[in-house]
Amino acid sequence: MKFAVIVFPGSNCDVDMYHAIKDELGEEVEYVWHTADSLDAFDAILLPGGFSYGDYLRSGAIARFSNVMKAIQQAAEEGKPILGVCNGFQILLEAGLLPGAMRRNNSLKFICRPVTLRVENNETMFTSLYEQGEVITIPIAHGEGNYYCDEETLQKLMDNRQIIFRYHDENPNGSLDNIAGIMNEKGNVLGMMPHPERAVDALLGSADGLKLFQSIVKYWRVKHVVTS
C-alpha cells in the first residue's frame, strides 16, 4: 500500500507522518509537493499538520486553493482514504470536503499536550481496529481547534455517525459537542485535530495512534488483495 504525505509551504508535521508510515507502520510512503497534478499513484492521502501559508487569512484558507487540491478532490470522489490532521483538517474544512469551520481555542492559547479521546464509531476504514468507546491518548498541538458547525449540520453528523472522536476527560479548546474528529458522509475522508502520527511508539508516550493507520491498511488489503 502506498501513502502520499502532502507538503504545503509551512507544513511541519510531514516528517512525523512519513516516519509513522515508513518506520512504524512499515508501508510505502512518499512526500508530494502541493503543486502536484496527480495522486493516481497513491492508495491513501495524508494531509499533515503545520502552518500552511503561515495561517494567513485563516488556517487552511490559502492551501485549499493549491494545485494538488484538485487531485485530492478527485481521490475523495474515488473513495480513497484521506486523513487530515490538525492543519490538514483545517484545509479539508476550508475545501468543503468536510463540513464546519474552526475558531480560535476558547482559551486563546496554543495548546500542546496529550489528551484522551473516545472512539465514537469503530465501523470506519480509519477506526476498525479500535473498540467502540475505547479511550485513547493522543497529543494535540493547535491554537485553532475549536470546531463549529450549525445545528442542522451537527444533527446530520450525529445521525450518520460521522463524529469519530470526541474529547473524553476534558474539552481542551471549546469545540462543539466535544468534537475532536469527523468524517464525510461517504466515510473516506477523516479530519481530526489530535495527532495520531505523534503517538505511534511507546517511547513517544503513547502508541494509540498506530491502530488508526493499521485500520487503513486493513481496509485496503480487504478491498484490494485477492486471497485464494
Place this chain on the structure above:
Amino acid sequence: MYKVKVYVTLRENVLDPQGTAVKGALHSLSYREVQDVRIGKFMELVIEKSERDIEELVREMCEKLLANTVIEDYRYDIEEVVVQ
C-alpha cells in the same frame, strides 16, 4: 480603478473568544458600559476596472476566499478612484 474596503467579522451567533477577552480587559479598565466586542479583519483591495461588475466581483472574492461564510460575515465599501 477601485479602492475596496472589506470587513470580515465572526457571525453574530458564533462565540468570539478574542472579542470576549478584549471585553473583559475593557471592563477591568472600568469601561463597564462596553456591552460587546467583536474582533474582525479589515482588508483594502485596489482593483482595476474591468468588464465585470465590481460589486459582483468583490462579493465573489469574499465568498470564495476572503471570508469563511460558515462562521464569518462580510461587508464592503467600494470607492471609485481616478488615477492621475
